[in-house]
Amino acid sequence: xxxQPPKWADRFLQWYCRPELLEEIQGDAYELFxxxxxxxxxxxxxxxxWNVLRFFKWSNIKRTKRNYSLNSPTMIKSYLxxxxxxxxxxxxxxxxxxxxxxxxxxxxxxxxxxxDNQLHADHFHRNIDRIxxxxxxxxxxxxxxxxxxxPIMLGPSMLQEQTNIESFTRIxxxxxxxxxxxxxxxxxxxxxxxxxxxxxxxxxxxGDQQGLKTKNQIVLESSIAKKYFGEADPIGQSLSLKFRxxxxxxxxxxxxxxxxxxxxxxxxxxxxMDSFQDMxxxxxxxxxxxxxxxxxxxxxxxxxxxxKNHMRSFVRDQNAASPQWLVDEYHFRPFKGLGLVSHEIxxxxxxxSQMEGLVSLAVIASFLLILASLNYMNVTVATVAxxxxxxxxxxxxxxxxxxIITQFLTENFLMCSLALVVGGIISYLFMLPGxxxxxxxxxxxxxxxxxxxxxxxxxxxxxxxxxSGAYPAFYIASFQPIEILRGKEKFGQKSxxxxxxxxFQFTFAFITMVGSFVxxxxxxxxxxxxWGYQHDNLMAVRVEEKDKYLTLxxxxxxxPNVVHLAGADNHIGKSDDKITLTHHEQQIETIDFRVGYNxxxxxxxxxxxxxxxxxxxxxDEVESVVINETFGKKxxxxxxxxxxxxxxxxxxYVIGVVADFHYKGFYDVLGPAMFRVAKEDDFNFLAIQxxxxxxxxxxxxxxxxxxxxxxxxxxxGFVQDDVFASFNQNNNAHVQLLTFVCLITIILxxxxxxxxxxxxxxxxxxxxxxxxxxxxxxxxIFQLMNKDYVIILSTAFILGAPSGFFLVxxxxxxVYPDPKGANPLPFILAVSIMMAVVAITVTTQLVRITKQxxxxxxxxx
Amino acid sequence: MKGSYLGxxxxxxxxxVGILYPNAYGVAVMDEIEKQARRSLNxxxxxxxxxxxxxxxxxxxxxxxxxxERGGRRKRIFLLTAAGKRSLEEANELxxxxxxxxxKVALQFRLx
Numbered sequence: 027x028x029x030q031p032p033k034w035a036d037r038f039l040q041w042y043c044r045p046e047l048l049e050e051i052q053g054d055a056y057e058l059f060x061x062x063x064x065x066x067x068x069x070x071x072x073x074x075x076w077n078v079l080r081f082f083k084w085s086n087i088k089r090t091k092r093n094y095s096l097n098s099p100t101m102i103k104s105y106l107x108x109x110x111x112x113x114x115x116x117x118x119x120x121x122x123x124x125x126x127x128x129x130x131x132x133x134x135x136x137x138x139x140x141x142d143n144q145l146h147a148d149h150f151h152r153n154i155d156r157i158x159x160x161x162x163x164x165x166x167x168x169x170x171x172x173x174x175x176x177p178i179m180l181g182p183s184m185l186q187e188q189t190n191i192e193s194f195t196r197i198x199x200x201x202x203x204x205x206x207x208x209x210x211x212x213x214x215x216x217x218x219x220x221x222x223x224x225x226x227x228x229x230x231x232x233g234d235q236q237g238l239k240t241k242n243q244i245v246l247e248s249s250i251a252k253k254y255f256g257e258a259d260p261i262g263q264s265l266s267l268k269f270r271x272x273x274x275x276x277x278x279x280x281x282x283x284x285x286x287x288x289x290x291x292x293x294x295x296x297x298x299m300d301s302f303q304d305m306x307x308x309x310x311x312x313x314x315x316x317x318x319x320x321x322x323x324x325x326x327x328x329x330x331x332x333x334k335n336h337m338r339s340f341v342r343d344q345n346a347a348s349p350q351w352l353v354d355e356y357h358f359r360p361f362k363g364l365g366l367v368s369h370e371i372x373x374x375x376x377x378x379s380q381m382e383g384l385v386s387l388a389v390i391a392s393f394l395l396i397l398a399s400l401n402y403m404n405v406t407v408a409t410v411a412x413x414x415x416x417x418x419x420x421x422x423x424x425x426x427x428x429x430i431i432t433q434f435l436t437e438n439f440l441m442c443s444l445a446l447v448v449g450g451i452i453s454y455l456f457m458l459p460g461x462x463x464x465x466x467x468x469x470x471x472x473x474x475x476x477x478x479x480x481x482x483x484x485x486x487x488x489x490x491x492x493x494s495g496a497y498p499a500f501y502i503a504s505f506q507p508i509e510i511l512r513g514k515e516k517f518g519q520k521s522x523x524x525x526x527x528x529x530f531q532f533t534f535a536f537i538t539m540v541g542s543f544v545x546x547x548x549x550x551x552x553x554x555x556x557w558g559y560q561h562d563n564l565m566a567v568r569v570e571e572k573d574k575y576l577t578l579x580x581x582x583x584x585x586p587n588v589v590h591l592a593g594a595d596n597h598i599g600k601s602d603d604k605i606t607l608t609h610h611e612q613q614i615e616t617i618d619f620r621v622g623y624n625x626x627x628x629x630x631x632x633x634x635x636x637x638x639x640x641x642x643x644x645x646d647e648v649e650s651v652v653i654n655e656t657f658g659k660k661x662x663x664x665x666x667x668x669x670x671x672x673x674x675x676x677x678x679y680v681i682g683v684v685a686d687f688h689y690k691g692f693y694d695v696l697g698p699a700m701f702r703v704a705k706e707d708d709f710n711f712l713a714i715q716x717x718x719x720x721x722x723x724x725x726x727x728x729x730x731x732x733x734x735x736x737x738x739x740x741x742x743g744f745v746q747d748d749v750f751a752s753f754n755q756n757n758n759a760h761v762q763l764l765t766f767v768c769l770i771t772i773i774l775x776x777x778x779x780x781x782x783x784x785x786x787x788x789x790x791x792x793x794x795x796x797x798x799x800x801x802x803x804x805x806x807i808f809q810l811m812n813k814d815y816v817i818i819l820s821t822a823f824i825l826g827a828p829s830g831f832f833l834v835x836x837x838x839x840x841v842y843p844d845p846k847g848a849n850p851l852p853f854i855l856a857v858s859i860m861m862a863v864v865a866i867t868v869t870t871q872l873v874r875i876t877k878q879x880x881x882x883x884x885x886x887x
Numbered sequence: 888m889k890g891s892y893l894g895x896x897x898x899x900x901x902x903x904v905g906i907l908y909p910n911a912y913g914v915a916v917m918d919e920i921e922k923q924a925r926r927s928l929n930x931x932x933x934x935x936x937x938x939x940x941x942x943x944x945x946x947x948x949x950x951x952x953x954x955x956e957r958g959g960r961r962k963r964i965f966l967l968t969a970a971g972k973r974s975l976e977e978a979n980e981l982x983x984x985x986x987x988x989x990x991k992v993a994l995q996f997r998l999x
Binding site: 049050051052053054055056057058060061077080081083085 | 912913914929930931932934935938950956957958960961962963
């Protein structure tokens with residue numbers, strides 16, 4: 027009979043069918059098939075398949091056999107016992123190993139909490155899905171910029187003409203001096219519409235839940251309330267605020283709110299928009315005036331697209347009123363996730379972390395985690411050398427491969443859980459507080475939800491458990507018992523895998539080390555960078571009213587410790603006002619400083635050529651400017667002195683050129699800058715050059731003078747050294763973070779190395795002992811031991827160091843306009859540190875070998 | 888009591904196992920039912936019923952010698968047990984008893 031039923035169907039039947047039923051079922055199916063096959067072969071085949079499918083029912087399907095013989099629970103207990111005993115047998119190594127893993131776990135946990143916190147920022151607002159910020163696309167020379175600012179009229183007009191929005195609130199920043207006892211504090215206040223508290227859900231701790239109702243009310247953030255009133259109840263108290271160049275005004279505290287840690291908005295004091303109207307009545311109906319932000323609350327059943335369609339007329343109104351800032355269109359930014367994109371919006375109200383930053387944090391953390399897990403794995407594989415007999419015996423007395431795998435995975439998951447707990451503790455006690463201190467923040471050790479926490483920890487355990495445990499478990503289970511017990515298993519001698527792994531680890535260590543060193547080197551270079559002027563003995567005070575300025579100046583003139591005094595409208599380091607001016611049809615944008623006559627001398631600005639302003643030359647006030655070198659270069663002037671420029675059609679002539687100086691942080695390229703003479707009425711700052719070594723003294727004096735002159739105004743004096751403080755702080759935070767990552771990588775790499783060296787020496791103890799008996803010196807053995815690691819280390823260095831350098835250097839080139847060039851120092855440092863680490867590690871083991879008496883080792887055989 | 892009730896198809900299969908004695912196995916039963924009762928069943932359905940009857944203790948089975956027509960496989964030959972015979976008798980008796988109780992008139996009316 028050559029006709030056969032379809033093979034696949036037959037196989038399928040054999041696969042699913044219970045063995046005890048197979049013969050009769052298959053027999054019947056075959057019988058029916060053969061009966062039909064001679065006449066209708068096709069039909070017979072179809073029928074066969076059909077029958078096979080019909081037989082596929084529960085009663086015929088094979089049952090999986092129970093693990094009848096393995097008695098698992100008892101065995102798991104035995105696995106745990108051996109695991110724990112094994113840990114105690116090598117306590118040092120075990121704990122080092124777990125500690126290494128814990129460090130990486132702690133970093134992972136901390137990173138996750140930070141990212142989780144940032145991604146769920148602002149989620150405490152009940153209406154978050156319906157809140158949008160209206161931003162403006164403003165036309166500039168090339169393309170458009172997205173501004174947080176929008177016309178003051180926009181919010182009310184939208185509410186009037188559109189049914190799609192439920193309410194709106196504008197936010198306008200203001201500054202007020204608040205006097206309390208003898209001290210005056212300058213605080214930022216937010217003028218908002220009363221609907222602010224309906225749209226946003228900042229928790230109200232005390233007072234009126236609606237926040238602001240009338241225009242003489244004020245709402246304080248809890249820490250501000252504490253600052254002024256301590257533990258006393260602030261509700262109903264009054265506070266007097268003084269706005270610049272205005273009289274004092276009393277406000278009644280109506281509520282105290284809390285700013286949750288997950289907020290990307292940072293309000294501290296709220297006042298009503300109506301009080302703003304009282305102060306600036308001409309602004310409130312002016313399409314040309316812009317508030318710092320407008321937020322709308324969309325109606326629940328509407329889409330934002332419907333709102334967008336009705337914005338044309340508002341663009342026209344705004345552009346008619348302020349032709350100097352033409353708006354292309356209005357854009358609606360969802361409040362949910364606004365913090366993550368806040369860097370795209372100019373002067374954004376919401377301030378969150380950039381997505382890129384979070385991603386790079388996550389990448390670093392996972393990298394370290396993988397590294398630590400592989401490390402752990404490497405050592406586990408090496409440790410197996412000491413457990414070969416156990417595995418052999420287990421196999422001989424009937425242990426199956428599956429059981430051995432289970433044993434090692436169980437053991438591994440146990441260790442990983444331990445690492446998870448230790449890592450959690452490290453993160454809670456050290457890393458998260460450290461992070462909060464480094465990047466001033468207030469992130470709590472908590473997760474956005476219980477589910478996320480559970481998933482994260484389960485995922486983490488699974489991840490490290492599997493990465494670190496899978497390979498050793500399968501590897502170990504594959505040993506032949508006879509080979510092991512005969513002592514023939516040449517274990518780990520040519521384990522290419524662990525060498526590749528170690529090379530990879532050290533490569534990574536070199537990348538981070540060289541990278542960090544390059545970055546740190548550059549930071550030091552920035553810190554010591556020439557600012558373009560001598561800033562050591564300079565201080566300045568903000569004084570905005572002429573009479574106060576004059577009084578303060580007169581009181582200081584006679585002071586022997588004051589070398590120079592000068593007023594200025596805007597001050598170097600505090601302002602970068604830009605203006606556009608023309609020179610023979612050519613336009614140039616420049617930073618504009620309007621200063622007093624001897625300001626350049628007081629600030630130690632270096633004169634390159636020409637002269638500075640002189641009070642006796644009358645024309646200086648109206649038609650002279652002093653420029654910096656870049657200004658002249660930009661316009662291609664060979665001889666800048668005497669060149670003519672026009673500012674708003676007024677001609678001015680260059681009388682002097684000064685050296686370039688830093689007026690901002692170090693992120694930007696230095697652009698053209700110029701000085702011109704300002705009137706005393708416009709002065710906002712008093713710059714003071716102090717005699718060497720008398721800075722503190724003078725500062726105290728100025729402060730006490732100020733308290734007499736202006737008891738209701740905040741004293742805003744500062745040392746010139748501090749003007750870039752926030753830049754430096756930011757820079758320092760990065761340096762510290764990098765140093766930390768660098769340190770962890772070194773620790774992980776050296777732990778991995780230590781584990782490996784330790785077990786390699788254990789394994790080769792016999793060899794070394796024989797060598798010692800034959801007369802080898804410690805030095806020779808040291809060389810022998812080091813040969814391997816030198817190769818690994820050199821490979822890692824060749825791969826890692828240049829990549830680290832190029833990676834970080836390209837970053838620096840991008841961020842800083844004037845970076846420090848290549849420098850051999852980072853490379854030398856990295857190599858020396860690594861060599862030291864390797865030398866120390868290997869030496870500890872060498873000591874072990876030297877101390878070990880050869881007879882002890884050899885007698886055992 | 889579970890297992891005491893005999894379904895219609897079960898009764899049919901049980902009868903045919905009796906008829907085919909001593910050669911009752913899956914395909915034979917299926918063929919015989921088609922011939923006698925003109926009911927076309929799938930072989931898997933016959934198998935399920937046979938298995939069920941065996942579980943109820945109404946049938947017993949043994950393996951036959953290998954046969955060429957089944958690719959050298961053996962058949963499972965089903966035989967009536969005493970319990971199987973008794974339940975057939977009971978079913979038959981019950982049916983006759985019930986049938987006899989039908990009034991003549993009703994039958995005549997029906998036949999007319």
